[in-house]
Amino acid sequence: MKRIKIKELLASPEIESDVLVKGWVRTKRGNKNIAFIALNDGSTINNIQVVADTAKFDENLLKDITTGSCLSVSGKLIESQGQGQNIEIHAESIELYGKSDAETYPLQKKGHSMEFLREIAHLRPRTNTFGAVFRIRHAIAFAIHKYFNDKGFFYLHTPIITGSNAEGAGELFHVTTMDLANIPHNKDGSVDFNNDFFGKPANLTVSGQLEGELGALALSDIYTFGPTFRAENSNTPRHLAEFWMVEPEMAFYDNNDNMDLAEDFVKYLIRYALENCKDDLDFLNSIIDKGLLERLNFVLGNEFIRMTYTDAIKILIDSGKKWEYPISWGKDLQAEHERYLVEEHFKKPVILTDYPKDIKAFYMKQNDDGKTVRAMDVLFPGIGEIIGGSQREENYDALLSRIKELNLPEKDLWWYLETRKFGTAPHSGFGLGFERMIIFITGIPNIRDVIPFPRTPKNAEF
RNA sequence: UCCUCAGUAGCUCAGUUGGUUAGAGCGGCGGACUGUUAAUCCGUAGGUCGUAGGUUCGACCCCUACCUGGGGAGCCA
Known part of the structure; x- marks a missing residue:
């Protein structure tokens, strides 16, 4: 049988x-x-x-x-x-x-705390809660591929090990085959990488975006979906040292097209979960978060607010609220500001655009005002920034001068710059933190509980 | 990394102003029960009180350092 x-x-x-x-x-x-x-x-x-x-x-x-x-x-x-x-x-x-x-x-019929289950991550998939979470995680991963495939995007595999930290997004995990007890040094005291595996410093990727852009400028629409690594000493329910990121990159998209895609994409994933993970979501709605289904349906049924950073600053100032971090034009929004906009003022997801260039990355398309860039951040209730993206700077001179202005290693970025030299094109893209999306869809409050084996500071068990 | 709270049985917790032998529920084990639903009932075992120092006649309790975890913040996705 x-x-x-x-x-x-x-x-x-x-x-x-x-x-x-x-x-x-x-x-x-x-x-x-x-x-x-x-x-x-x-x-x-x-x-x-x-x-x-x-x-x-x-x-x-x-x-x-x-x-x-x-x-x-x-x-x-x-x-x-x-x-x-x-x-x-x-x-x-x-x-x-x-x-x-x-x-x-260790598992008994009665419920256990999430903290205890985290210590037995090898057995926790056998619980109802983690079974539900990991089935949903799978379904959303599948939905990501389905969404982009159906739209004619190509899944581009960007490298896990990279030779530069051009993006400057956080602390790096170094990759080396050197004997750590006996590291060779140059005369000036710096580390001699000549005999290391790659012959130069290497690290785990913090983002596949730059390589993704190379793909978009040949295949039109691509996406990456893979692990990324940040060695930040972040101890919060929203950060992992190893997390998965989805990064679509589209030729001939401006920032508005970019936002349209981001909103449609996120709603697609939520709808996919509601339609394909009903039993698991019903369970999580009854056990973990009684407002889960209502919140998912609410986000589906409402358009995201879109407004500029500048207008958002006005709202924050006009609110008359006392902020722990006083707000003014030019400063980055803190958690309290994002929360106010999303959870109190608008009470729905918000996409903020056109941030000051000084608080955003070098590759973002500069606006004509000389002060702002065509960035867009999608802010979600309870999570904060779930998506960060922008139209990319496609003008060679503008990009190069920004790289010089910020003292970035121009010679490490030669390949990136060449795409602007040879048949450049307007293009845009964004990054979605996969685990943060799973947090939102499952109602599980801690990011360590939406990935099977979380990597966080002082924890690499299993 | 900073602020803050916590660490006592396998789990979740109680433990009086510092005072004999550290408690409960659940789980485990033994038994009862003719259909259970986190079954129920009776009985029973189970502890280096996070680690290392210190104060004291005496420390689960007070002090110091460290470790681990929760919440908040920063960094960010």
Whole structure:
């Protein structure tokens, strides 16, 4: 007999048919005559109830069926006599694949704190909450590829190891094969990289954007979707040292096209989750965050506010609020300012545009006013900046002078500059923090709980 | 990195102004129960009180440092 996944079984049950299911025991209840086993194989948040007449099975086998143990069960699918489930399996035979010592297995029937589960990240996917989160995470990853593929975008693989930190986005993880106990130095005291693997300093990427632009200036529309690394000592529920980023880059898009795409994209992902992850979202809505579904539907049903940085500053000043960080034109918005705009003033997602050039990256398209750049940040409730993007500076001279102004390593960026020399084109792009999107869609408050194995300062276990 | 709160049984927590033998619920184990739903009922084992110093006749409790975790902030996605 062929094994059937529990999701499939529950979706189209054939009463009185013989079935074979395999999975892990969530709970066992019962008395000396009958045992009820809740079995879960991860295909869905729902369990199948296995009913076993104790007379039919070896006493020791039944004793070894404990929370966490793994079983193969064959039997007849019948309508349940009890409340709480429609169907159940009347077991004919049970094979115990793996015991789970009840005394030491850390997961119990009762709920656990997220902090405790994080310490047992190797087992937490077996809980309802993490099963739901990781299934949703998968669904959204798939939806990202589907969205872009359907729009004619190409998935471009940008390098994980790079030889420059041109973007200047945060601290780097260095990549080397040098003996750390015996690092060669030049006469001036600096590290001698000549005999290192790449013959020069290398690091894990902080963003695939610059390489993504190279792709867009040949294939028109591309996206990257991969891990990025920041060695910042950030200890917050919104930061990881290793996180996944989605970065589309589009030729012939101006910043308005860019915003249109960003809003449509984010809404597509939310809609995809609502349509394809209903059981998991219902569970999270009841257990983690009672306002989750309402919030997802609200974001879907409303247009994002679009306004310039300059207008936003006016609103913040006119609000008369006392800010911990006083606000004025030219200063970057702090968390309290973003929160005010999104959660109090507009009460919906906000896209801010045209930031002062001095608080944004060198590659952003400069406006004619000489003061601002065509940046756009999408701000979400509870998360802050979920997307950051811009129209890119396509003018060679303007880009080069900005690089010089900021003392960036011009020679490391020769390849980037050449695209502006040979057939340059207006283009735009943005980056979406994948885990932050998952936070929003699942209602899970801590980013460490929306990735299977979080990497944070002082934590690289598993 | 800064501010702040916390660390006591496998888990979640209580523990009086510093005073004999550190408690509960859940989980585990043993038993009862003819269909359970986080089953129920009876019984039972389980502790280097985060680590290292210090104060004291005496420290889970007071002091110092460090470690780990939560919340907030910064950096950012």
